[in-house]
Amino acid sequence: MNEITTAFAEGISRSGISPAKISMPSDIPFAPEVVKQLGVDYFHTTRGRAIAFGTGLKLGNPALKVMPVVGDLMTLGGNHFVHGGRRNMELLVICVNNFVYTNIAGKQVPAAGAVFSPYSTFEEPFNFPHLGNSCGAIYTARWTALHTEQLADSIAEALHKNGLSMIEVLAPGPNYYTDISSIASDILAFYYEHSIVKNGEDPRNVGIVPEEKIIVGKFTDKERPTFIDQYNAQLSKMLGDKFTPHGYVPTVEESGGKHA
Amino acid sequence: MGGKSKGSDKVKANPKEVLTGVYYIDGDVASGFGALAAGCRFIGGYPITPSTEAAEAFAKVAPKAGAVFIQMEDELGSMAAVVGAAWSGVKSMTITSGPGYSLMQENIGFGAMLETPFVLLNIQRGGPSTGVPTKTGQADMMQSRWGAHGDYEVIAISPDSPQEMFDYTIKAFNLAEKYRCPVMIMSDECVGHMTEKVVIPPADEIEIEPRRLYTGPPDQYVPFKPDEDLVPKMARAGDGYNLYISGLVHDERGYPVEPSAFKAQYVRRLVDKIRRNKDKIIELKEEGTDDADVIVVSYGISSRVAVKGIEIARERGIKVGNLRLVTVWPFPDEKIAALATKAKAFVVPEINYGQIAFEVARCSHGHANVVLVPHGGAGVHIPDDIADAIEYAFKAEGKIERVIEFKTRLERTVFEEGYTLKE
Numbered sequence: 001m002n003e004i005t006t007a008f009a010e011g012i013s014r015s016g017i018s019p020a021k022i023s024m025p026s027d028i029p030f031a032p033e034v035v036k037q038l039g040v041d042y043f044h045t046t047r048g049r050a051i052a053f054g055t056g057l058k059l060g061n062p063a064l065k066v067m068p069v070v071g072d073l074m075t076l077g078g079n080h081f082v083h084g085g086r087r088n089m090e091l092l093v094i095c096v097n098n099f100v101y102t103n104i105a106g107k108q109v110p111a112a113g114a115v116f117s118p119y120s121t122f123e124e125p126f127n128f129p130h131l132g133n134s135c136g137a138i139y140t141a142r143w144t145a146l147h148t149e150q151l152a153d154s155i156a157e158a159l160h161k162n163g164l165s166m167i168e169v170l171a172p173g174p175n176y177y178t179d180i181s182s183i184a185s186d187i188l189a190f191y192y193e194h195s196i197v198k199n200g201e202d203p204r205n206v207g208i209v210p211e212e213k214i215i216v217g218k219f220t221d222k223e224r225p226t227f228i229d230q231y232n233a234q235l236s237k238m239l240g241d242k243f244t245p246h247g248y249v250p251t252v253e254e255s256g257g258k259h260a
Numbered sequence: 261m262g263g264k265s266k267g268s269d270k271v272k273a274n275p276k277e278v279l280t281g282v283y284y285i286d287g288d289v290a291s292g293f294g295a296l297a298a299g300c301r302f303i304g305g306y307p308i309t310p311s312t313e314a315a316e317a318f319a320k321v322a323p324k325a326g327a328v329f330i331q332m333e334d335e336l337g338s339m340a341a342v343v344g345a346a347w348s349g350v351k352s353m354t355i356t357s358g359p360g361y362s363l364m365q366e367n368i369g370f371g372a373m374l375e376t377p378f379v380l381l382n383i384q385r386g387g388p389s390t391g392v393p394t395k396t397g398q399a400d401m402m403q404s405r406w407g408a409h410g411d412y413e414v415i416a417i418s419p420d421s422p423q424e425m426f427d428y429t430i431k432a433f434n435l436a437e438k439y440r441c442p443v444m445i446m447s448d449e450c451v452g453h454m455t456e457k458v459v460i461p462p463a464d465e466i467e468i469e470p471r472r473l474y475t476g477p478p479d480q481y482v483p484f485k486p487d488e489d490l491v492p493k494m495a496r497a498g499d500g501y502n503l504y505i506s507g508l509v510h511d512e513r514g515y516p517v518e519p520s521a522f523k524a525q526y527v528r529r530l531v532d533k534i535r536r537n538k539d540k541i542i543e544l545k546e547e548g549t550d551d552a553d554v555i556v557v558s559y560g561i562s563s564r565v566a567v568k569g570i571e572i573a574r575e576r577g578i579k580v581g582n583l584r585l586v587t588v589w590p591f592p593d594e595k596i597a598a599l600a601t602k603a604k605a606f607v608v609p610e611i612n613y614g615q616i617a618f619e620v621a622r623c624s625h626g627h628a629n630v631v632l633v634p635h636g637g638a639g640v641h642i643p644d645d646i647a648d649a650i651e652y653a654f655k656a657e658g659k660i661e662r663v664i665e666f667k668t669r670l671e672r673t674v675f676e677e678g679y680t681l682k683e
Contacts, residue, residue, distance in 0.1 A: 041497040042503060042504050042506075043505045044506035052340035058348075244324075244325075
């Protein structure tokens with residue numbers, strides 16, 4: 001995780017957006033020392049719910065940049081991700097895939113066989129970028145914990161996108177696994193040997209398949225009206241001047257009370 | 261526009277959010293209007309009978325006042341979004357019924373752990389499971405108290421009319437902000453769909469509890485350091501406080517900690533901030549209890565039916581007191597204990613097979629008998645049943661250690677004809 005949090009810091013810095021305006025709901029327990037360095041507001045939420053929590057943050061204060069970092073994305077968080085994409089809610093979803101929790105492992109992947117699946121796994125994995133793109137995400141990319149430069153660039157770029165962007169990050173599991181064996185370093189060596197950069201690749205072709213190279217890169221980048229854009233357009237049409245477009249950010253006093 | 265009122269931290273409601281006037285509306289709609297008047301700026305919900313009209317009412321009026329309604333993908337997401345919205349700095353709420361309420365428990369516990377102010381309206385219907393979607397029930401009362409895992413305290417209010425649905429929705433928001441905890445409006449289908457006159461007063465007659473915002477220097481902010489009343493001040497996301505907020509047991513800084521001393525300190529405060537302030541929180545309506553032989557303890561729609569039952573029993577010459585639990589949680593332990601030493605028995609009509617009746621028994625410490633008037637749901641009590649239960653309680657000899665289940669007309673049918681109903 002250290003590699004990717006470094007990339008988070010670098011990506012936020014390159015975006016030019018003040019970290020104070022970035023909220024990072026996550027179901028991954030980042031250490032306070034790490035998050036405090038990032039300078040963002042961090043919320044360790046319930047498993048898989050970071051996108052839904054982030055939806056509340058964004059609609060409560062549209063001035064926030066919300067970057068859910070999700071581990072249980074397509075298990076507990078699946079429906080939230082699908083609908084977040086459909087609505088084009090302004091969220092930068094970082095999907096941290098450690099090959100354990102998301103049932104995505106092929107038999108080559110050491111972590112899958114080590115702990116949760118003593119007899120290895122046989123389930124078909126999800127192709128996250130393809131799924132995200134199909135659900136309406138406007139930006140999809142995948143990098144590994146080795147591609148910190150590209151990951152930082154993707155984060156910087158996606159933070160300026162209007163709508164739901166997703167970046168899948170292949171990263172070793174937390175230190176739990178590194179303590180019991182040298183699996184983490186094995187995975188990094190695995191990424192080095194098995195990944196290939198193909199920017200612009202059709203997301204349909206980037207599924208992770210055992211025995212084949214892992215395709216990384218920025219796959220899609222498009223524009224589509226966001227939830228708030230559509231909300232404002234629809235209600236302006238229906239209510240005319242009785243409607244105040246959403247996007248107004250209350251002052252501290254207004255949040256604290258009802259001052260004019 | 262609004263401003264601070266004298267001698268209180270409370271402020272006046274924003275006229276833009278108060279739909280002043282006299283209405284003939286149902287309880288659901290009144291609650292939706294109450295939420296707006298209370299300053300709610302975000303409702304995330306998922307439609308479910310019989311609560312949907314409340315969400316519809318809010319969704320209709322919210323955009324004109326700068327508030328947002330979003331229909332989320334499910335109740336899991338609704339509750340998570342409500343907690344998220346609260347941390348963005350706005351007052352937030354969700355609206356649901358039985359099956360949705362079960363799904364929300366995960367993030368209710370999460371919200372309680374983060375000391376998040378939010379309001380949840382549960383228009384109870386018949387359960388368990390899908391139950392009877394279109395008819396009433398009061399069987400979620402214990403769930404409202406113990407629904408999520410772990411130790412925490414909530415506040416639960418049980419209105420009994422559309423006017424109260426408006427008034428107590430505002431009060432629910434005020435309590436949520438004051439104590440930074442989930443506040444449940446435990447209504448039911450009858451009150452939710454009951455249509456009566458509702459008077460919405462002018463904004464300057466509505467008092468609003470503002471958020472306990474911390475506005476000092478970020479480097480001095482300790483997110484979970486409590487004030488004297490055990491409630492800490494809250495900061496908003498995006499204001500530069502570099503928040504670290506976690507559902508893990510945490511210290512005052514918000515950092516995860518494991519030693520049991522911290523758990524005792526933190527979780528203890530989560531429960532104590534409600535328990536030690538319960539005298540300020542609890543609202544009861546009491547009538548004729550001073551010299552009563554039998555006291556009826558009720559809440560929600562059952563308290564409306566109980567009024568008639570009490571009237572009938574009084575006509576039979578029994579001295580009956582009426583104790584209505586407007587606040588159900590925290591429970592008025594001391595009040596029940598004090599009344600138990602004076603009265604002969606309590607009669608508890610509720611639309612379930614015994615939830616609050618057992619709380620009443622717990623608090624009466626064997627000093628007074630407790631008679632439960634059960635109802636399986638999908639309807640309300642017959643007032644004569646409540647009157648008969650009062651008479652039975654009045655005539656019962658000696659102390660009976662267990663909660664006595666009164667056989668209502670409906671229950672007698674079941675017991676006489678067996679558990680399998682014939683057409």
